[in-house]
Amino acid sequence: KDxxxxxxxxxxxxxxxxxxxxxxxxxxxxxxxxALSSSKSVPHEKDAHIFCYECGLEGHFGDDCPHQxxxxxxxxxxxxxxxxxxxxxxxxxERYR
Amino acid sequence: KPKSLDILxxxxxxxxxxxxxxxSKNLLKMLHEEIDDYISFLIPTEAEHSMRQLTVDRITHxxxxxxxxxxxxxxxxxxxxxxxxxxxVDVVILERSAYxxxxxxxxxxxxxxxxxxxKIEVIRNAKVPIIKIxxxxxxxxxxxxxxxxxxxxxxxxxxxxxxxxxxxxxxxPLLLIMKQFLLQRHLNxxxxxxxxxxxxxxxxxxxxxxHPKLQTGQIRAKDNLGVLLLDMLELYGSQFNYEDVGxxxxxxxxxxxxxxxxxxxxxxxxQRGPPRxxxxxxxxxxxxxxxxxxxxxAWPAIRYEFMRASRLLQGMIGAGYERLHAGRHVxxxxxxxxxxxxxxxxxxxx
Ligand SMILES: [Zn+2]
Ligand SMILES: [Zn+2]
Numbered sequence: 001k002d003x004x005x006x007x008x009x010x011x012x013x014x015x016x017x018x019x020x021x022x023x024x025x026x027x028x029x030x031x032x033x034x035a036l037s038s039s040k041s042v043p044h045e046k047d048a049h050i051f052c053y054e055c056g057l058e059g060h061f062g063d064d065c066p067h068q069x070x071x072x073x074x075x076x077x078x079x080x081x082x083x084x085x086x087x088x089x090x091x092x093x094e095r096y097r
Numbered sequence: 098k099p100k101s102l103d104i105l106x107x108x109x110x111x112x113x114x115x116x117x118x119x120x121s122k123n124l125l126k127m128l129h130e131e132i133d134d135y136i137s138f139l140i141p142t143e144a145e146h147s148m149r150q151l152t153v154d155r156i157t158h159x160x161x162x163x164x165x166x167x168x169x170x171x172x173x174x175x176x177x178x179x180x181x182x183x184x185x186v187d188v189v190i191l192e193r194s195a196y197x198x199x200x201x202x203x204x205x206x207x208x209x210x211x212x213x214x215x216k217i218e219v220i221r222n223a224k225v226p227i228i229k230i231x232x233x234x235x236x237x238x239x240x241x242x243x244x245x246x247x248x249x250x251x252x253x254x255x256x257x258x259x260x261x262x263x264x265x266x267x268x269x270p271l272l273l274i275m276k277q278f279l280l281q282r283h284l285n286x287x288x289x290x291x292x293x294x295x296x297x298x299x300x301x302x303x304x305x306x307x308h309p310k311l312q313t314g315q316i317r318a319k320d321n322l323g324v325l326l327l328d329m330l331e332l333y334g335s336q337f338n339y340e341d342v343g344x345x346x347x348x349x350x351x352x353x354x355x356x357x358x359x360x361x362x363x364x365x366x367x368q369r370g371p372p373r374x375x376x377x378x379x380x381x382x383x384x385x386x387x388x389x390x391x392x393x394x395a396w397p398a399i400r401y402e403f404m405r406a407s408r409l410l411q412g413m414i415g416a417g418y419e420r421l422h423a424g425r426h427v428x429x430x431x432x433x434x435x436x437x438x439x440x441x442x443x444x445x446x447x
Contacts, residue, residue, distance in 0.1 A: 013422045014415075021422075022104070022415035028125050028327055031310060032320040048312055051353035053332060056342035058352070061309065063336075081328040082336070087309035 111434035113138035124417035128323035131433040167192035186239040264305030267318030290394035306351035334403030343378035406436040
C-alpha cells in the first residue's frame with residue numbers, strides 16, 4: 001500500500017504521472033489509426049518532412065529540439081504530436097472510449 | 098476555501114447542434130462529433146450559394162457596362178464553398194485599362210447609376226483599394242478589388258490543397274472553425290492587423306502537411322478532427338517559436354526555416370524586405386518571395402487566443418475524463434461552443 005500513500009491529488013487518473021488530469025496531454029491526444037498503420041512498418045516514414053518548430057532546422061521535431069531556446073521559454077519538451085515518437089509508433093497512452 | 102469555477106459549467110446549446118443530438122461521453126470523441134455537426138451546418142445551402150452567385154452576376158453586369166472586356170473573378174473561398182454564412186463576396190476585376198484611383202470613381206458612379214447597391218463605400222487608402230457594397234436585392238456584402246491577380250490564382254491553390262489525399266480532408270473543417278474563431282474575435286481582417294483567410298489557409302496547410310501521423314498515413318484527418326484541432330492550437334498557440342522560425346508551403350510540401358536567413362537587407366529575396374523579429378512569417382504558396390503574414394500585427398493576440406482555446410478544451414476533456422472515471426455524471430452540452438459562437442444575426446441567410 002506504499003503506492004497509495006504516495007498518491008496525491010496531482011497523480012493523474014489517466015496516466016498515473018505526477019500532474020493533474022486537466023494538464024494531462026495523454027487524455028486528449030488520442031488518435032484513431034488507419035488499418036494500414038497497424039502493421040509495424042509505416043509506409044512513408046523515410047520520406048517524412050521533419051522540421052523543428054523551435055529552431056527551424058530540418059531533421060528533428062520541435063518536441064525533441066536539442067537547442068537552447070526551449071528551456072528559456074517553454075519548459076521541457078513532451079512527447080507530443082511533433083516528436084519522433086509520434087512518427088514512429090502509436091502514442092504511448094492507451095485509448096479510452 | 099473558495100469554490101473554484103467549474104470548467105464544465107453548462108454553456109448554451111449552439112445553433113449547429115441538431116435537436117435531440119446525443120454525443121459520446123468521451124469528450125474527445127464528442128469534440129470530433131461536434132466538429133462534424135458544425136461543418137454540416139455551415140455547408141451553404143443551394144439557395145445561399147445561388148444568391149451569392151446572383152450577387153456576382155449583378156456586379157459583373159455593372160462592371161462590364163464600364164469595361165466591356167473586363168474579367169470578373171471571385172476569390173478562393175467561393176468555388177470551394179469555404180466561406181462562412183457571414184462572409185463577404187470577394188470579387189476581383191481584371192482589366193488592364195482600369196487602375197485606381199480613377200477606376201474606383203468610375204465603378205462607384207456605375208454602381209450608383211445601376212442602383213444595385215443599398216450601401217456603397219470606397220476604401221481608397223488601403224494597400225489594395227476596394228469598393229465595399231451591399232447588394233440591394235440579395236443583401237450580401239461584397240468587396241470589389243482591381244487587378245489583384247494573386248487572389249484569382251489563390252482559388253486554384255486552395256482547390257489543390259483541398260484535394261491533397263493526406264491533408265486535404267483536414268483543411269476544410271479546420272479552416273471553417275478557425276475562420277469563425279478569428280472573425281468573432283475581430284482578428285480576421287488584414288487591414289486591422291488580423292490574419293486574412295489566405296494566410297490562415299496556408300498556416301493550417303503547413304500544420305497538416307508536417308503533422309507526423311498525417312504525413313506518414315498513420316491516421317486520416319477525417320477520423321481525427323478533434324485531436325487535430327487541439328494539436329494545431331497547441332502548436333501555434335504555445336509551442337511554435339515564431340521569433341526565430343518561419344513557415345513555407347507549396348503544392349508539394351511544407352517546411353520551416355530560420356528567419357535569420359532573410360535578415361540581410363541586401364540579399365533578402367523577399368519583396369517587402371527582411372521579416373520583423375516579432376512577426377509571424379509565412380511564404381506565399383504561389384510565390385516564395387512574397388511574405389504574407391508580416392502585416393498581421395495582431396499575431397501576439399491571435400497566438401494568445403489559440404493558447405487560451407487549447408488550454409480550455411484540454412482542461413474540459415481532462416475534467417470530463419476525471420468525472421467519468423470517478424463514476425460521476427458528465428453533462429456537457431458543448432465543447433466547441435466554448436471557443437466558437439455563431440450568432441443568430443449571421444444566420445439570417447440560412
Ligand atoms: Zn496524465
Ligand atoms: Zn530544433
